[in-house]
Amino acid sequence: MDDTLATKLRILADAAKYDASCASSGSAGRAAKKTGIGSTTGAGICHSYTPDGRCVSLLKILLTNYCLFDCAYCINRRSSNVERARFSVDEVVRLTLGFYKRNYIEGLFLSSGIIRSPDYTMEQMMRVARSLREEHGFAGYIHLKAIPEASPWLVEQAGLWADRLSLNIELASETSLKSLAPEKDAPRIRATMGQMTERIAEAREEKRRFAPAGQSTQMIVGADATTDATVLETSATLYRGYGLRRVYYSAFSPIPEASRVLPVKPAPLRRENRLYQADWLLRYYGFSVEEIAAGGTEGMLDLDIDPKLAWALKHRERFPVDVNSADREMLLRVPGLGARAVDRILKARRFGRLRLDDIGRLSTSVKRARAFLITADHHPLRLTDRADLRERLAPAPRQMELFG
Amino acid sequence: MDALFASPAGALREVILSPGADAAGFRAAVRALVAEGLPPERVIWSTGAPGLFDAPPMAPHAAPAFSLPRAVTELIGLVLCHGDPERHGLLYRLIWRTVKDERALIDNPADPLVHRLMRMAKAVRRDIHKMHAFVRFRSAGMVQGRERFLAWFEPEHFIVEAVAGFFVKRFPAMDWSILTPHGSLSWDGTSLVIGPPALRPALPEGDGFEEGWLSYYESTFNPARTNTAMMTKEMPKKYWANLPEAKLIPGLVQSAASRVDAMIAREASAPRKRDPRKAVEAMSEQAPGTLEELNRLMRDTPPFVTGGTRAVLGEGPAGAPLALVGEQPGDQEDVEGRPFVGPAGRLLMKALGEAGLSREQLYLTNAVKHFKYVQRGKRRLHQSPTSGEVKHYRWWLKQELDFVQPRLVVALGASAALALAGHPVSVTRARGPMKFEGRPGYVTTHPSYLLRLPDPAAQNAAYAQFVADLKAAAERAAG
Numbered sequence: 001m002d003d004t005l006a007t008k009l010r011i012l013a014d015a016a017k018y019d020a021s022c023a024s025s026g027s028a029g030r031a032a033k034k035t036g037i038g039s040t041t042g043a044g045i046c047h048s049y050t051p052d053g054r055c056v057s058l059l060k061i062l063l064t065n066y067c068l069f070d071c072a073y074c075i076n077r078r079s080s081n082v083e084r085a086r087f088s089v090d091e092v093v094r095l096t097l098g099f100y101k102r103n104y105i106e107g108l109f110l111s112s113g114i115i116r117s118p119d120y121t122m123e124q125m126m127r128v129a130r131s132l133r134e135e136h137g138f139a140g141y142i143h144l145k146a147i148p149e150a151s152p153w154l155v156e157q158a159g160l161w162a163d164r165l166s167l168n169i170e171l172a173s174e175t176s177l178k179s180l181a182p183e184k185d186a187p188r189i190r191a192t193m194g195q196m197t198e199r200i201a202e203a204r205e206e207k208r209r210f211a212p213a214g215q216s217t218q219m220i221v222g223a224d225a226t227t228d229a230t231v232l233e234t235s236a237t238l239y240r241g242y243g244l245r246r247v248y249y250s251a252f253s254p255i256p257e258a259s260r261v262l263p264v265k266p267a268p269l270r271r272e273n274r275l276y277q278a279d280w281l282l283r284y285y286g287f288s289v290e291e292i293a294a295g296g297t298e299g300m301l302d303l304d305i306d307p308k309l310a311w312a313l314k315h316r317e318r319f320p321v322d323v324n325s326a327d328r329e330m331l332l333r334v335p336g337l338g339a340r341a342v343d344r345i346l347k348a349r350r351f352g353r354l355r356l357d358d359i360g361r362l363s364t365s366v367k368r369a370r371a372f373l374i375t376a377d378h379h380p381l382r383l384t385d386r387a388d389l390r391e392r393l394a395p396a397p398r399q400m401e402l403f404g
Numbered sequence: 405m406d407a408l409f410a411s412p413a414g415a416l417r418e419v420i421l422s423p424g425a426d427a428a429g430f431r432a433a434v435r436a437l438v439a440e441g442l443p444p445e446r447v448i449w450s451t452g453a454p455g456l457f458d459a460p461p462m463a464p465h466a467a468p469a470f471s472l473p474r475a476v477t478e479l480i481g482l483v484l485c486h487g488d489p490e491r492h493g494l495l496y497r498l499i500w501r502t503v504k505d506e507r508a509l510i511d512n513p514a515d516p517l518v519h520r521l522m523r524m525a526k527a528v529r530r531d532i533h534k535m536h537a538f539v540r541f542r543s544a545g546m547v548q549g550r551e552r553f554l555a556w557f558e559p560e561h562f563i564v565e566a567v568a569g570f571f572v573k574r575f576p577a578m579d580w581s582i583l584t585p586h587g588s589l590s591w592d593g594t595s596l597v598i599g600p601p602a603l604r605p606a607l608p609e610g611d612g613f614e615e616g617w618l619s620y621y622e623s624t625f626n627p628a629r630t631n632t633a634m635m636t637k638e639m640p641k642k643y644w645a646n647l648p649e650a651k652l653i654p655g656l657v658q659s660a661a662s663r664v665d666a667m668i669a670r671e672a673s674a675p676r677k678r679d680p681r682k683a684v685e686a687m688s689e690q691a692p693g694t695l696e697e698l699n700r701l702m703r704d705t706p707p708f709v710t711g712g713t714r715a716v717l718g719e720g721p722a723g724a725p726l727a728l729v730g731e732q733p734g735d736q737e738d739v740e741g742r743p744f745v746g747p748a749g750r751l752l753m754k755a756l757g758e759a760g761l762s763r764e765q766l767y768l769t770n771a772v773k774h775f776k777y778v779q780r781g782k783r784r785l786h787q788s789p790t791s792g793e794v795k796h797y798r799w800w801l802k803q804e805l806d807f808v809q810p811r812l813v814v815a816l817g818a819s820a821a822l823a824l825a826g827h828p829v830s831v832t833r834a835r836g837p838m839k840f841e842g843r844p845g846y847v848t849t850h851p852s853y854l855l856r857l858p859d860p861a862a863q864n865a866a867y868a869q870f871v872a873d874l875k876a877a878a879e880r881a882a883g
């Protein structure tokens with residue numbers, strides 16, 4: 001690898017790292033032909049972890065960080081003084097294959113600043129993906145970040161080569177988007193998302209390959225005054241109305257060359273964690289946005305305790321729950337019991353009445369759960385009425401503060 | 405390995421298996437023990453190099469096989485890979501209880517034995533997953549025209565054979581070897597060799613991509629989010645020795661805080677003079693401005709359907725009062741690169757003539773621009789486009805008609821009607837005038853439908869109606 005390519009890689013990886021998604025999941029298992037290279041596993045693989053605790057699964061780079069747009073939260077906006085670079089199509093192909101052959105990555109996550117025109121940019125990205133697939137028989141994972149301002153025909157094509165498509169909604173509030181990203185247009189983003197949703201659903205029904213790993217998006221939190229409730233409301237709409245696979249949340253973090261219109265302080269990472277937990281409750285635990293929001297105050301989640309515990313503490317009348325008779329829905333609401341543990345409990349209780357020891361084997365956090373559970377040999381007495389329950393269950397303050 | 409030894413005393417039985425997973429040896433031993441009715445507490449399990457002991461191996465009993473629930477055999481396969489020397493004894497206890505009187509034992513995750521074995525299986529699964537993730541190949545250059553790669557890895561459990569399939573599937577065209585203290589794997593593009601335990605080799609130097617990887621790893625780290633606990637949870641230190649990027653970690657962690665402080669302290673700087681106003685304005689003019697430009701794009705775009713060697717573009721004068729939209733080009737259209745030149749096209753021309761129209765006055769195009777087919781020997785079999793595929797092409801069609809600006813668009817058949825209307829249309833029911841998203845239109849059958857009718861009488865009637873439809877459409881376009 002020569003020096004200029006190495007320099008470009010440094011600049012364009014640095015510029016891409018603010019995108020939270022790096023997942024290589026969601027595609028059906030697939031393998032290359034004899035002369036090709038690559039495979040995908042349904043669950044995806046993290047090939048490394050950086051000291052920020054994030055998974056390195058895909059080669060996450062920008063085609064270029066030159067950009068004609070001026071989105072305040074983005075390090076690549078045209079008014080930023082950051083160092084610029086641009087890959088050729090062939091360079092990205094070579095890097096992807098070189099990294100893949102050494103088992104560093106699952107594939108490519110390609111995104112780009114907008115140069116010349118949205119169509120031109122997106123065409124270049126598509127050429128990368130197409131070359132990998134058609135000329136090199138690459139069967140690894142490809143995630144393309146579509147450009148919402150590009151013409152619809154390009155979006156129609158993107159799914160032919162990519163496993164996953166994404167479009168960043170960026171900010172939950174349209175007004176904020178308008179003021180922070182003047183060239184972006186929220187209705188346009190949603191229309192393009194809708195277009196992708198339709199094509200993905202049709203192709204799945206017709207058993208054709210078109211973005212088999214679906215669509216995802218990312219929202220930045222903490223760059224404007226939007227509440228968690230609004231953020232989650234937006235997510236719920238995206239999951240329901242657009243069939244998105246994942247919504248990623250990215251706590252606004254300081255970037256070099258920050259714009260003056262942004263807060264100087266980073267949003268607490270804990271806020272991002274709580275949103276992910278809430279998102280999980282939304283998708284897999286049967287909670288509604290109102291229920292989750294009710295666990296916090298004024299539309300903001302409680303930063304000190306997770307949203308499930310927050311909900312339980314405000315609904316003590318629903319507890320304790322008898323593990324030997326409660327239904328799945330209610331067991332899922334017990335703090336400390338995950339979906340896996342609940343399924344194991346349901347299985348195990350066919351063999352006899354469960355005791356606290358058994359729960360210890362079936363779940364990983366019986367300590368938290370016990371205050372809310374009745375087992376054959378345990379009743380939390382009036383533990384659920386205790387005023388200090390929150391203090392007893394909340395993690396020591398600041399323990400999860402990751403920054404600063 | 406069949407390595408069942410008779411114990412001298414009779415009360416206790418010692419079974420010695422080969423080191424590693426030795427699934428065959430374990431299976432044979434268990435079969436014999438169960439047939440003999442030896443309960444777990446009378447069996448002592450150990451592993452050793454074959455030939456280490458003087459006692460001759462007992463001939464494997466032709467002991468009858470017995471069946472176990474699938475979940476149990478899967479669990480056995482995984483747990484045997486575990487490094488814990490107690491694994492055989494634990495598994496035998498599970499098997500014993502299962503065959504005696506607890507057939508459903510495996511379904512009870514609260515049972516302490518099942519729980520323990522499940523955890524062991526989970527540890528093995530995790531080790532396999534981590535090996536998939538953390539093996540790092542070094543290029544050893546070209547050997548006889550093929551690129552060779554070498555890796556050294558230290559798994560915690562006996563999983564070398566268990567991971568082989570993954571690497572073969574992923575790197576079929578590469579030559580590679582993975583060496584480990586538990587065994588080695590070697591692939592040359594056609595066959596896999598499972599070899600003996602290896603010592604750490606001297607890895608080839610000078611793989612430029614590894615430097616690239618290190619610099620990528622550094623750049624993709626965000627110092628404002630340092631969270632080493634999360635990192636070590638997912639990438640435990642025991643793997644670091646063989647991960648080239650791990651040597652960067654201490655430095656990255658150490659400098660993170662000061663990098664962030666510097667970032668926050670730095671005043672937002674005024675943008676340097678770079679006024680892309682013109683470029684920003686120009687950017688909005690990206691949509692094709694003429695039919696020719698649009699056609700060029702279509703020609704360069706790969707098909708959305710399987711088959712299709714080239715885009716068959718629309719034909720006819722811009723401003724034609726009447727546009728006809730068919731389904732998709734067929735074999736002959738694909739060969740000639742023109743719409744409606746095959747059998748259905750010829751029938752259409754005949755009908756147009758009888759309706760007093762000629763090809764030159766009309767704009768002719770298709771909903772789908774490529775010939776969708778499957779190859780059967782020498783023949784290319786026409787395939788109808790699915791509705792999803794028709795929709796992939798809708799944008800093209802709409803743009804095209806916006807340039808041509810016909811007074812009326814005729815949908816020939818259901819696919820064309822779907823493309824124009826944006827939703828499924830029943831040709832029999834909607835036959836006649838119809839608005840397509842505000843555009844005046846007309847629905848009739850596709851000429852190929854007439855060709856497929858078996859009965860000549862029905863064919864004549866349908867043909868007459870088709871001609872009548874074309875006439876009616878032409879009148880509407882004229883009026």
Ligand code: SF4
Nearest residue numbers: 067069071074077113
């Ligand atoms: S369009 Fe906006 S968010 Fe995307 S790279 Fe350009 S400035 Fe950044």
